[in-house]
Amino acid sequence: MAKTNHYKNVLKQSIVLFVLIILFDYFLRLFLNSGMLSSTATFIVVVILSIVLITVGALSFSYFFMLNGxxxxxxxxxxxxxxxxxxxPLLMFFSSFNLPMVSAFYFKTHENAQVVFKEDGVIKTKRLLGITKDYFIIMDDGRGIVRKTDALQYVIYNEN
Incomplete structure (x- = not known):
């Protein structure tokens, strides 16, 4: 089976998918900043395209290496x-191309502030709802939680 043209076709398909993933990463920033769709629709389209390209690319390369063996x-x-x-490892490698950019876009359009704080010695980050001199309010699993500011490490604020 591996000595037929199928082996060469899988290699070509894997290389084409790798090039598509890189091109998708190149045009991703342009699409995210274009404003053609609403921010939620843009996020959904980008995530679906990312998942499809990353999964098919990883499957194709994995299949090629199996045929090679x-x-x-x-x-x-x-x-x-x-x-x-x-x-x-292929999924992690391919997702490292564009998922950080998609996450940054989601943070920019959906959440204005993130808070980094310590809870039981573990550093966590959550969406910040409000802050006063003594307390800050975070969103945790759909609920607003009040914490003392002594656990607060820093706030990441995004100006829209």
Whole structure:
């Protein structure tokens, strides 16, 4: 199976998908700043396209490496393991191209302020609803929670 044209076609498909992921990353900033759609619709479109491209790209490369291993005589059983477990690092690699930009866009358009605070020795970040001299109010699982400002580390504020 791996010695046919299918092997070469999978390699071409994997390279084309990798180029598409890089081009998508290049045009992502332009699309996010274009304002053609509402911010929520833009976010949904970008996330769906990201998920599809990243998943299909990882599957394609993983399938290619599985076929490459079969072609070299490593056996189908060992290469099925390669197929399933090689997808995780590929997903992380491909998502590192554009997901930080998508997260920054979501933060810019949906949340004006984030607060970084310590709770039980663990540093956490939540959406800031309000702040006074002694207390700050955060959004936690859909509820407003009041905390003392002595746990406050810093506030990240976004001016729209």
């Amino acid at each position: 079969i072609r070299r005589g490593a056996g189908i059983k060992n290469n099925l393991i390669v197929f399933y477990f090689f997808q995780i």
